[in-house]
Amino acid sequence: MRRAGPDRVNALLWATFAQCAVITALIVPAHILVQGVLAPLGIVPAFDHKYSTFAAAIGNPLVKIYLLVLFATVFYTFGHRVRYLLTDLVHGYKPLFGAVGYGLAVIGIAAAAYILFTTP
Amino acid sequence: MGRLQIAASDAHEGTRTYAPRLGGTWFLRSRGYIRYVLREFSAVPIAVWMLWFLVEIARLKDGPKGYHPHMSPAFVVFSIVCLAFALWHSYTFLSFSGLIMRIPIGDRFVPANFVRGGAYTLLLVVSVLIGWLLVWGGAR
Numbered sequence: 001m002r003r004a005g006p007d008r009v010n011a012l013l014w015a016t017f018a019q020c021a022v023i024t025a026l027i028v029p030a031h032i033l034v035q036g037v038l039a040p041l042g043i044v045p046a047f048d049h050k051y052s053t054f055a056a057a058i059g060n061p062l063v064k065i066y067l068l069v070l071f072a073t074v075f076y077t078f079g080h081r082v083r084y085l086l087t088d089l090v091h092g093y094k095p096l097f098g099a100v101g102y103g104l105a106v107i108g109i110a111a112a113a114y115i116l117f118t119t120p
Numbered sequence: 121m122g123r124l125q126i127a128a129s130d131a132h133e134g135t136r137t138y139a140p141r142l143g144g145t146w147f148l149r150s151r152g153y154i155r156y157v158l159r160e161f162s163a164v165p166i167a168v169w170m171l172w173f174l175v176e177i178a179r180l181k182d183g184p185k186g187y188h189p190h191m192s193p194a195f196v197v198f199s200i201v202c203l204a205f206a207l208w209h210s211y212t213f214l215s216f217s218g219l220i221m222r223i224p225i226g227d228r229f230v231p232a233n234f235v236r237g238g239a240y241t242l243l244l245v246v247s248v249l250i251g252w253l254l255v256w257g258g259a260r
Contacts, residue, residue, distance in 0.1 A: 026243055032202050041196060045258035051180070053260060074163075090144070
């Protein structure tokens with residue numbers, strides 16, 4: 001049984017989600033629009049459509065940090081929302097769904113960090 | 121009691137816990153519920169698209185001859201679907217800003233619509249800036 005008093009862990013999880021969801025909301029649409037739609041259609045160039053420009057960008061430490069923050073915010077938002085979506089759809093397994101959601105988020109963030117910082 | 125079930129174990133302890141029994145399709149009962157579930161689900165296609173981007177970065181290790189960017193129509197359709205969910209996430213989450221952010225002015229607060237409008241304007245400005253950087257990086 002949880003001790004009486006404020007649930008600080010849950011508050012921290014929700015506060016982190018709020019920050020991550022705002023960053024995701026502001027930044028991700030532009031990436032998908034340019035890299036996923038406009039560039040493949042040939043309307044605009046994009047930095048990831050030529051090896052030379054993509055490798056040069058990924059080689060920049062500031063870009064690596066920016067992308068790590070972006071991947072971390074997106075994967076955390078995913079983990080938090082998966083936890084509550086599954087809890088709403090299938091009742092009674094909240095701790096399990098929390099472990100699944102946050103576990104996947106941690107794996108995703110670790111994979112992003114590994115790939116970003118081992119790619120020259 | 122309808123669909124509400126009182127947990128028997130709690131009855132012995134003097135407290136009663138309502139354990140709502142909702143079917144797996146409860147969200148189909150109302151458009152509001154469907155929008156709510158779609159909002160929560162929006163994180164999944166966004167994460168899948170970012171996972172694809174991560175795989176693209178990992179493929180850089182193959183060198184210039186092994187790297188081929190995705191240009192297929194199927195990828196564009198996939199991205200359009202993900203973009204729709206990303207915009208739905210942006211719209212729904214930023215619309216909360218008017219309720220959450222209480223900015224005091226004297227003894228009153230900045231109107232919620234003004235705060236919400238500011239958040240949407242920020243989305244537009246950030247999108248133009250990020251979009252320009254992504255295009256500029258490819259045009260060099």
